Every structure is written in structure tokens, then in C-alpha cells.
Amino acid sequence: xxxxxxxxxSLSVQEGRISILxxxxxxxxxxxxxxxxxxxxxxxxxxxxxxxxxxxxxDGRFTVFLNKSAKHLSLHIVPSQPGDSAVYFCAASGAGxxxxxxxxxxxxxxxx
Amino acid sequence: xxxxxxSPRYKxxxxxQDVALRCDPISGHVSLFWYQQALGQGPxxxxxxxxxxxLDKSGLPSDRFFAERPEGSVSTLKIxxxxxxxxxxxxxxxxxxxxxxxxxxxxxxxxxxxxx
Numbered sequence: 001x002x003x004x005x006x007x008x009x010s011l012s013v014q015e016g017r018i019s020i021l022x023x024x025x026x027x028x029x030x031x032x033x034x035x036x037x038x039x040x041x042x043x044x045x046x047x048x049x050x051x052x053x054x055x056x057x058x059d060g061r062f063t064v065f066l067n068k069s070a071k072h073l074s075l076h077i078v079p080s081q082p083g084d085s086a087v088y089f090c091a092a093s094g095a096g097x098x099x100x101x102x103x104x105x106x107x108x109x110x111x112x
Numbered sequence: 113x114x115x116x117x118x119s120p121r122y123k124x125x126x127x128x129q130d131v132a133l134r135c136d137p138i139s140g141h142v143s144l145f146w147y148q149q150a151l152g153q154g155p156x157x158x159x160x161x162x163x164x165x166x167l168d169k170s171g172l173p174s175d176r177f178f179a180e181r182p183e184g185s186v187s188t189l190k191i192x193x194x195x196x197x198x199x200x201x202x203x204x205x206x207x208x209x210x211x212x213x214x215x216x217x218x219x220x221x222x223x224x225x226x227x228x
Contacts, residue, residue, distance in 0.1 A: 004154075034216070043116070043203055043219030044155070089154050098168040099145060100217065102154030 003027045004092050006103035014111050019077040021106050023090030026071065030092040034100065035064060035075050038087045047088070048075070080110045114138070116220035118204050124226045125194045133189045133223045135204030144187050145217060146179055147203040155203055161187060194227045201225075 005024045013019045021035075031052040036044035050057040050064045050073070057064050063076045077084055087107045091100040117136040125131050137144050143162055147155035148171075157171040163184035172179070176194075181187040191198055201224045205217035 006154075036219075041221065043205075043221045044217075045219070046216045049216065091154075098160040099157035099171070100155075102147075102156070104152070104154045 002104070003030075004090055004101045004103040006090055006106050008106050009104070010107045010109070012109045012111060013080045015082055016079045019075075019080045019084065019108055019110070021075040021077075021088050021090075021108065023073045023075075023103055024071060025073075025092050025101075027092070027094065027101075028071070029094040030101075032093040033064070033066060033073050034091045034093075035062075036089045036091060036102075038089060038105070044089055077108075080108075082110045082112050084108060085110050116204055116206055116218050118202075118220035118223050120223055121221065122224050122226075124228065126228055127195060128193050130190065130192045131194055131225060133191075133202050133204075133225070135187045135189070135220060137185065137187070137204070137206030138218055139185075141206035141208055141218070143207045143209065144181055145205045145207075146187070146189050147205065148173075149201045149203055149222070151200070158189070158202075191225070194225070196227050199225055199227045 003026050034049040035047040037047045038044040048059050048062045048064050050066050055066050066073045087105045089105045090103040093100050119134045145160050146158040149155045159179045160168040161181040176192045178190045201222040203222045205219045207217050
């Protein structure tokens with residue numbers, strides 16, 4: 001039973017444009033959400049996070065939006081760069097949880 | 113090194129063999145996690161240590177899987193009598209504190225296990 005879902009396995013965007021990656025979750029107890037980025041043959045690396053008390057968190061070109069009522073979050077990358085090409089995983093955690101629940105990932109390709 | 117180190121990077125085992133995967137977390141990190149990532153899937157939780165104590169092993173898929181962290185630093189994930197369905201990348205991650213507090217895990221590069 002997948003508690004965190006990324007329904008788009010892949011996304012292609014032109015360099016300089018906005019990339020929007022989406023994530024849905026089912027567990028209303030989740031209160032902390034993260035995005036990880038993964039290059040081939042490397043482990044995932046933390047990108048940005050958001051607590052459920054916020055609806056937006058911004059870090060440079062990366063912004064995460066949280067819509068709790070819809071149980072939906074999204075990652076916006078603007079402007080997109082070729083170096084952003086990677087697999088992006090959405091993850092969620094509940095209060096005091098011992099682990100993260102990951103989505104299946106979205107492969108982003110930024111075309112020069 | 114500064115990051116999480118895992119070995120071996122690649123392991124090929126014949127069905128029925130036992131394997132041991134090692135994780136060396138970031139120095140001083142209290143929490144250590146093992147995740148299993150099958151092809152085309154996201155990482156799935158296996159087990160969690162806080163120092164040397166294994167506080168959660170709810171994700172271990174069978175009693176063939178065993179993990180330890182005897183001195184609160186290096187951890188070993190052991191898989192006995194490997195099966196083809198065990199083929200996956202095994203990721204180790206560490207964090208300064210519990211996931212619920214900091215949220216950020218530092219992952220190693222993973223150990224890719226292929227069972228023939």
C-alpha cells in the first residue's frame with residue numbers, strides 16, 4: 001500500500017523553463033515532507049523540506065508547496081538547468097516516526 | 113570520509129548464499145537506517161537503529177534478514193539463504209537525530225545485490 005505516490009514517472013522540460021514535480025500522500029498523520037534528488041549510481045541527497053505548519057518553503061531555485069487539504073505537494077524548479085536532470089523522490093514522515101516513506105520517483109530531464 | 117560509506121558496492125550471489133552488507137555512517141550520527149530499493153521503485157524502510165539499539169525492524173521482509181550495529185557506529189545487514197526477490201539496491205542512511213526531528217537523511221551510494 002503506497003502511502004506516498006508520484007504518478008508521473010518522467011518529465012521533460014526545456015532549459016530555463018519551470019519544472020513542476022507532483023506528489024500525493026494518503027496518510028493524514030504525515031507532518032513533514034521532503035524532496036530528495038538522485039543521480040545514477042549515487043545515493044539520494046536531500047534537496048528541500050517542508051513542515052505541515054507551512055504551505056510553502058523556498059530555497060533558491062527550488063520551492064516546495066504543500067496543500068494539506070488535498071494531501072498534495074509539489075516541487076517547483078525555476079529556472080530549470082541541465083544539471084537538474086535526475087530522479088526526484090518525494091518522502092514523508094509522521095510525528096515521531098522512525099522512518100521516511102518514499103514515492104516511486106520522477107525522472108526529470110532538462111533539455112539544453 | 114565525510115559521507116556514509118557502504119561496501120561492497122556490487123555483490124552477485126548465487127541463490128541460497130548468505131551475504132553481508134556493511135555501512136559506515138557519518139561520525140557522530142545517532143540514527144542509522146537501512147532501506148531496500150527495487151528496480152523502478154522508491155526506497156522502502158527495512159530497519160532503524162538509535163546508537164546500538166535496533167528500535168524498529170518492522171520493514172525486514174523475512175527472518176532471513178538480520179541487521180546489527182553492536183557499537184553504535186558501523187552496521188551490517190545480513191541476508192541468509194538469498195532468493196532472487198532479494199535482488200535490489202540496499203541503501204544505508206544516517207542522521208544526527210531521529211527522522212521526525214530533523215527530517216534529513218544522509219544516504220550512502222548503496223550496495224547493489226544481484227541474486228542469480
